Structure formats: structure tokens, C-alpha cells
Amino acid sequence: MKHTASIISRYTADISGVCSALYELGGMTVMHDAGGYGSLYATHDEPRWYDQDSLIFVSGLTETQAILGDDQKFLEDTIQAAQRLKPRFIALTGSPIPMVIGTDFPALALEVAQATDIPTFGFNTDGMHPYTTGIDQALTAIATRFCTEALPKTPNLTVNLLGVTPLDFSVNGTVSALTESLAAHGITVHSNWAMYNDLDALKKASQAHVNLVVTTGGLGVAKLLQQRFKMPYVVGMPYGPALMAQAVTAIQTADQTGVNQSILNCTKGADTYFIGETVTTMSLATAYQQATGQGSRVICPVDAQSGLLTENELTAHDEDDIRDCLKTATTIVADPLYQPICPASARFVPLPHEAFSGRIYHDTMPNLVTDFAPFLQSLV
Amino acid sequence: MLKIAVYGKGGIGKSTTVSNMAAAMADKGLQVMQIGCDPKADSTILLRGNEKLTTILDLVRTKQDQFTLDEMVRLGYKNIVCAEAGGPTPGLGCAGRGIIAALTKLAEKGAYEKYQPDVVLYDVLGDVVCGGFTMPMRPGYADYVVVVTSGENMSIYAAANIATAVQQFQNRNYAKFAGLVLNRRNVKDETAKVQQLADDIESKIIGSIDRSDLIQSAEELGKTVVEAFPEAPLTQQYRNTGRSNCDQL
Numbered sequence: 001m002k003h004t005a006s007i008i009s010r011y012t013a014d015i016s017g018v019c020s021a022l023y024e025l026g027g028m029t030v031m032h033d034a035g036g037y038g039s040l041y042a043t044h045d046e047p048r049w050y051d052q053d054s055l056i057f058v059s060g061l062t063e064t065q066a067i068l069g070d071d072q073k074f075l076e077d078t079i080q081a082a083q084r085l086k087p088r089f090i091a092l093t094g095s096p097i098p099m100v101i102g103t104d105f106p107a108l109a110l111e112v113a114q115a116t117d118i119p120t121f122g123f124n125t126d127g128m129h130p131y132t133t134g135i136d137q138a139l140t141a142i143a144t145r146f147c148t149e150a151l152p153k154t155p156n157l158t159v160n161l162l163g164v165t166p167l168d169f170s171v172n173g174t175v176s177a178l179t180e181s182l183a184a185h186g187i188t189v190h191s192n193w194a195m196y197n198d199l200d201a202l203k204k205a206s207q208a209h210v211n212l213v214v215t216t217g218g219l220g221v222a223k224l225l226q227q228r229f230k231m232p233y234v235v236g237m238p239y240g241p242a243l244m245a246q247a248v249t250a251i252q253t254a255d256q257t258g259v260n261q262s263i264l265n266c267t268k269g270a271d272t273y274f275i276g277e278t279v280t281t282m283s284l285a286t287a288y289q290q291a292t293g294q295g296s297r298v299i300c301p302v303d304a305q306s307g308l309l310t311e312n313e314l315t316a317h318d319e320d321d322i323r324d325c326l327k328t329a330t331t332i333v334a335d336p337l338y339q340p341i342c343p344a345s346a347r348f349v350p351l352p353h354e355a356f357s358g359r360i361y362h363d364t365m366p367n368l369v370t371d372f373a374p375f376l377q378s379l380v
Numbered sequence: 381m382l383k384i385a386v387y388g389k390g391g392i393g394k395s396t397t398v399s400n401m402a403a404a405m406a407d408k409g410l411q412v413m414q415i416g417c418d419p420k421a422d423s424t425i426l427l428r429g430n431e432k433l434t435t436i437l438d439l440v441r442t443k444q445d446q447f448t449l450d451e452m453v454r455l456g457y458k459n460i461v462c463a464e465a466g467g468p469t470p471g472l473g474c475a476g477r478g479i480i481a482a483l484t485k486l487a488e489k490g491a492y493e494k495y496q497p498d499v500v501l502y503d504v505l506g507d508v509v510c511g512g513f514t515m516p517m518r519p520g521y522a523d524y525v526v527v528v529t530s531g532e533n534m535s536i537y538a539a540a541n542i543a544t545a546v547q548q549f550q551n552r553n554y555a556k557f558a559g560l561v562l563n564r565r566n567v568k569d570e571t572a573k574v575q576q577l578a579d580d581i582e583s584k585i586i587g588s589i590d591r592s593d594l595i596q597s598a599e600e601l602g603k604t605v606v607e608a609f610p611e612a613p614l615t616q617q618y619r620n621t622g623r624s625n626c627d628q629l
């Protein structure tokens with residue numbers, strides 16, 4: 001059946017992507033929804049919810065407001081809260097109900113900005129697109145608005161990490177390990193889009209030499225910063241020492257030549273399948289191939305025309321299609337919630353992914369930057 | 381690129397006026413695009429002879445996203461790019477949301493880039509009844525709204541409502557109100573009544589079309605008056621209206 005998942009989970013939606021990407025930046029995010037989406041986000045998608053404050057609101061859209069097209073309460077509540085809390089920016093996000101009645105978020109954002117004098121973004125999210133598109137929209141909006149000046153470059157080699165959220169990297173130290181590992185190779189992370197950094201750090205992105213795109217959610221910003229400041233970017237998430245060494249070379253090359261680089265280089269192999277977000281999963285398959293010499297197949301269910309896919313990758317996202325793809329697999333690396341549709345004969349290597357299974361396996365998410373060797377061990 | 385959304389009471393003559401204006405503009409060498417935003421999907425009928433045109437929502441219905449820009453449009457009289465949004469199954473779904481989906485698809489598939497129109501005309505159904513029908517006046521779509529009206533009270537009432545809606549949306553950066561086109565029904569004191577409306581809403585009459593049987597004669601030939609009777613005074617009125625749409629804006 002098309003667009004139906006009766007056994008496996010679904011990746012979280014664009015609204016969560018927006019909220020997650022903006023969580024640490026000192027803004028205020030309002031989900032225009034009856035209420036259900038807020039708890040979904042807080043409970044399943046946001047591991048920082050209980051430990052770190054962020055101004056996230058749900059509008060409490062009612063049936064009457066929806067039928068009458070009454071945007072006024074949403075506007076007034078948002079404006080009032082913003083005037084009291086003075087966030088650095090405001091983000092309005094949509095859910096399925098506003099989408100159905102055609103709510104014009106960019107227009108509402110204009111009204112809020114006029115009333116509050118605070119930069120406001122209106123995202124036409126609808127809960128029907130994958131989280132990666134939400135991350136991309138949110139980060140691109142931040143860069144469009146706040147990275148307008150070509151600042152002098154840092155003296156040492158620096159990168160911005162683009163597309164970083166707990167939805168792909170959890171909060172298990174993966175991102176810090178990546179930063180440390182780059183530093184050990186003489187490359188400083190200048191800004192992180194968007195974990196462990198505030199808006200001020202992001203505003204200075206044009207000081208860095210190169211952008212490192214670690215998920216497709218960072219691609220839009222990379223392209224924008226390239227267009228504005230001629231900053232080259234490198235695509236790939238350096239899992240394991242060998243791929244890290246390649247990433248370092250790629251970053252240096254990009255810096256010297258100004259030409260974009262990619263460290264994704266996995267070729268087609270019959271038996272081993274990886275499922276997940278495009279950049280991280282292709283990176284994993286590349287690291288696997290470097291270590292074993294074996295090709296693999298990568299299934300990218302949330303790829304939204306990233307332009308990164310080769311003939312090795314499959315874009316299946318419906319349960320039935322994914323199941324068909326996996327028929328001949330002997331080893332499958334995926335979130336544990338995929339296991340029920342995997343052939344019993346295949347070896348299943350669990351790789352929990354926050355954006356797919358939420359908090360269920362939160363405590364066992366591996367840090368593949370530091371623990372790549374044991375992970376590889378479990379694979380071969 | 382000049383983009384105009386044409387509104388007005390049901391049956392007042394929007395599609396007839398828009399099609400004739402489109403033909404008049406195309407005669408002057410402009411690349412014109414006409415988009416019917418009405419589930420009836422009869423906006424561009426006089427421009428494309430007997431060429432069949434599948435509506436955008438019918439394409440979405442049968443092919444999801446697996447269709448091309450070429451399937452969504454037909455080139456009609458003097459290469460006018462014709463498209464019809466279409467609508468949901470009658471009695472079901474949501475026509476307004478359908479307009480949003482159709483216009484979004486057209487933009488997504490690159491219609492404006494490919495055809496590089498000088499003028500885009502959106503022929504929009506009746507009143508601004510719900511969010512979907514303001515889509516053509518949202519940023520990225522029309523820059524100006526024109527309302528077709530006669531001197532009949534119901535038509536004037538509808539025109540005033542639309543003008544108010546446009547006014548209310550000014551702080552959202554929606555299209556601006558450009559003026560009224562008087563499509564005559566020959567009611568008593570017609571010009572004065574419509575001029576009064578124009579004054580009330582602080583706007584102007586930018587075109588005036590006589591009531592004429594020539595329209596029906598042209599319709600029988602499946603053509604606009606501009607194409608079928610290029611020398612007729614009525615054609616000149618459409619040319620003038622088209623010009624004041626282009627010039628005065």
C-alpha cells in the first residue's frame with residue numbers, strides 16, 4: 001500500500017525539524033496546532049526538552065478558529081508572548097490543519113514582525129514532509145537573515161558544521177567528539193548549525209574557511225553561504241579515523257581551491273544494506289567500504305532531491321517498497337524499528353536513530369565517531 | 381512580469397473579459413499566460429480552439445507528481461499559455477485548498493521560468509470565500525487585483541467586498557487593488573453607480589466594455605471577439621482595457 005506504514009515507524013516531520021534546528025538559538029518557536037504536535041515533539045523528538053530551556057509554544061488552534069480562518073488569536077498570543085519574552089527571533093510553523101485551510105505563514109510572520117520589531121520567520125511546514133526539510137528551511141532562513149556580511153577570515157583553518165541536530169546525532173557526545181577529532185587534525189569548528197551554539201556564533205559563519213555538511217539539512221545553508229561569500233563546502237560525516245583523514249584532506253583542498261568536495265564514496269554491493277538519513281548513512285557505507293573493501297546498498301527514505309544520490313542509493317520510503325528492497329539482504333544496518341520488515345535470514349545490526357524511533361532507544365545510541373571500531377566489529 | 385488577478389461576482393463576465401484582454405495583449409506581441417482558478421475549468425476555452433486541456437488537479441489526481449509542465453498547459457491563440465487549476469470531486473474535498481495546490485504545482489514545475497510571460501492573468505472564481513481564493517493575491521503570485529463589475533447591485537456589492545479584503549491584506553504584502561472593469565449590463569445609471577463604487581473604495585474604472593451580442597457570436601465560433609472580429613468597436617474596448625491594465629499599473 002502506498003504511503004502506509006502498518007509495521008514500521010515513520011520519520012518525524014518537518015515541524016520537528018524546524019523546532020530542533022532552532023532549539024538552542026534563543027528564538028521563540030510557535031507551532032500552530034491544536035496541541036497534539038507539541039507533546040509529540042516534547043516526548044519523542046526532543047531529547048533536550050527536560051534539560052535545556054527553549055521557548056517553544058503550541059498555539060492551541062480550535063475548530064472554530066480553523067473554520068472561520070481566524071488568525072487573530074494566534075497573532076495576538078504570539079505578539080504578546082514575544083513582547084514579554086523578547087526572543088532574538090520568532091519562528092511560526094504550521095501543522096496539517098493550517099495547511100488544509102491554507103494559512104499563509106510568511107504573511108503572518110510579516111504581521112508579527114511589524115508588531116514586535118523582532119525578526120520573524122513563517123515556515124509553511126505541514127507535517128507531511130520529513131524532518132530534514134524542516135531543518136533545511138529553518139537553518140537556511142537563519143543564514144538568509146543573519147549572515148549578510150562577509151567578515152574577515154579566521155587566521156587558522158576553520159569550518160562550520162551544517163545540519164547538526166539531535167534528530168540525527170542524539171545527545172550522546174557524537175557532535176562533541178566530531179569537534180574534538182577535527183581539532184586534533186588542526187581544524188577548529190567555528191560555528192555549529194545548530195547545537196551547542198547561540199545565534200551570535202552563527203552570525204559569524206562567514207569568518208570560517210569551509211563548511212562541512214554533515215546531513216542534508218545543512219545543504220541549503222551551504223549553498224547559500226557559497227553563493228554569498230564564495231565559501232566552499234565538503235559533504236560527509238567523518239565516521240572512523242580513515243574517513244576523518246579523508247575529510248581533513250577534503251577540507252584543506254576545498255580551502256585551497258575553493259571547489260566543493262565530497263567524501264561520500266560508496267559503491268554498489270549486493271548483500272549489506274544501510275538505511276537512514278542520506279549524508280550520515282552514505283558516510284557510514286563509505287567508512288564500511290574503506291575498512292572492508294565491500295560495497296553495499298544505501299536506502300535513503302528521507303532524501304528530498306539532495307542531488308547526492310548515485311546508482312548505489314535507493315530512495316524507497318514506503319514500507320512495502322523498503323521491504324522489497326531488503327529481500328536479498330544478508331546484513332541490514334538500521335534503526336531497530338525496521339527489524340520486523342527485514343528477512344529473518346538477514347543479520348540485523350541495530351543503529352538507533354532519534355528521528356525514527358524517538359526516545360525508545362535513546363540510551364543505547366552509539367557514538368560512531370569514537371566507537372566506530374566496535375561498531376565495525378559487530379558488522380563483520 | 382506583470383501579474384494580475386481578476387475577481388468579480390459569479391457570471392459577471394470575468395472569463396470573457398480576461399480571455400479577450402489576453403488576446404488583445406498577445407496581439408501587441410506580449411507573451412501572455414492565463415490561469416483559470418475555478419473548478420469549472422472554463423476560463424481559457426475561447427483561447428485554445430478545440431485543444432483539450434487536462435486540469436492541474438486532474439493530473440495530480442491521476443498521476444500524483446509524475447507529470448510534466450507540458451501536460452499542465454496548452455499554447456492557445458498567439459501562443460497564450462493556458463492553464464486550468466480545476467477542482468475536487470464536486471461535493472467533496474476543498475476547492476480553495478485545491479487552488480493553492482494547483483498554483484503551487486505550476487510554480488514548482490517551473491511554468492514562470494520556462495514561458496517567461498510578460499503578463500500573467502489569474503481568472504479567479506466569484507468571491508474571496510476562503511483562504512484558497514486569496515492565493516492568487518499572495519506574494520509571488522499577482523501584484524495587482526482587478527475586479528470586473530456591472531452596475532447591478534449584487535455585482536457592486538461583491539466588488540466592494542473584494543476591495544475590502546484586498547485592503548485588509550495590505551499588511552501582509554498581498555496584491556494591490558488596481559481598479560474596476562465595467563462590463564455593462566445596461567442597467568439604469570450604470571456608469572454613475574460604478575463610478576460611485578470606485579470613489580467609495582478610492583479606486584478608478586480602468587476599462588469599460590459594452591454589452592454586445594458579438595460576444596455570443598464569437599463564442600459560437602469558439603473564439604474571443606478580439607480574434608473573431610478584430611475590427612469591431614468592442615475589440616477596441618478590450619484593447620483599451622488591456623492597455624490600461626499594462627500602462628496604468
Ligand SMILES: Nc1ncnc2c1ncn2[C@@H]1O[C@H](COP(=O)(O)OP(=O)(O)OP(=O)(O)O)[C@@H](O)[C@H]1O
Pocket residue numbers: 388389390391392393394395396397418420505506563564589590591592593595596599
Ligand atoms: N459584455 C458582454 N456582453 C454580452 N454578454 C457577455 C458580456 N460579458 C460576458 N457575457 C456573457 O456572460 C456569460 C458569463 O460570462 P463569463 O463566463 O465570462 O463570466 P464569469 O464571471 O467568468 O463566470 P463564472 O463566475 O461562472 O466563472 C457568458 O455567456 C458570456 O458570453
Ligand SMILES: [Mg+2]
Pocket residue numbers: 394395396418422423503
Ligand atoms: Mg469564469
